[in-house]
Amino acid sequence: MGAFTFSKRGDQGETSLLTGExxxxxxxxxxAYGTLDEASSALGLSKVFTQNENIRQMISAVQEDLVMVGAELSCEGSVDEKCMVGPDKIGRLEQWIQELQQDVPLPRCFVYPGGNPCSASADLARTIIRRAERNVVALQEADGHVRPELQAYLNRLADLLFTLARYAEKKA
Structure with missing residues (x-):
């Protein structure tokens, strides 16, 4: 068995940002970035609960985006511009929402999550993203170092996940 290493640097309740602070x-x-990690884990459940390749590809792309958003949040905006979510990623989410809604129109009533494991975990991820969004707004209000595109991405992502969950109820 290989050797295990433990830094123990977090034992006193502190963590390092990507800047080293x-x-x-x-x-x-x-x-904020910990909540994104939770959402990505919930999306991982959705991914294993479906055989629909379209759903799996969307989730994988979103998980990659969440790593970029988390990195940006953990280094106070000093990340390389090519590693940031921007209008292109927001536009992609909007396009997916439109495509999914063309295939499966949204219901006109309150939705109770739990249609199937894939849709339920997508709904769970959506609520976690909404919490991340609130955390990011609090961060913005506290220190002002959050780009508007990042907030827009999270808002649109929650919309996508609601739509994806409805789609998964029919197509997972």
Missing amino acids: RVSKASLRPQ
């Missing part, structure tokens, strides 16, 4: 694990940045 040490901050409390309870501070706004780790709260």
Whole structure:
């Protein structure tokens, strides 16, 4: 069995941002990017609960985006511009929403999650993204270092995940 290494640097309740700065694990940045990690994990459930390749590809692309968003949040905007979500990623989410809604129109009533495992976990990811969105707004209000495109991406992503969950109820 291989050797295990433990840094133990987080034992006192601090973590390192990508810049190397040490901050409390309870501070706004780790709260925001940690919530994105939760959402990605919930999306991983959706991915394993479906055989629909379209759903799997969308989820994989979103998970890649969430890594970029998390990186940006963990280094206070000093990340390379090509590693940031921008209008192209937001436009892609909007296009997917339109395509999914053409295939499966949204219901005109309140939806209770749980149609199947794929849709339920997509709905779970949506609610986690909404929490991440609130965390990012709090971060923006506290220190002003959040790009508007990042906030727009998260808002649109929650819309996509609602639509994807409805699509998955019929097509997963």
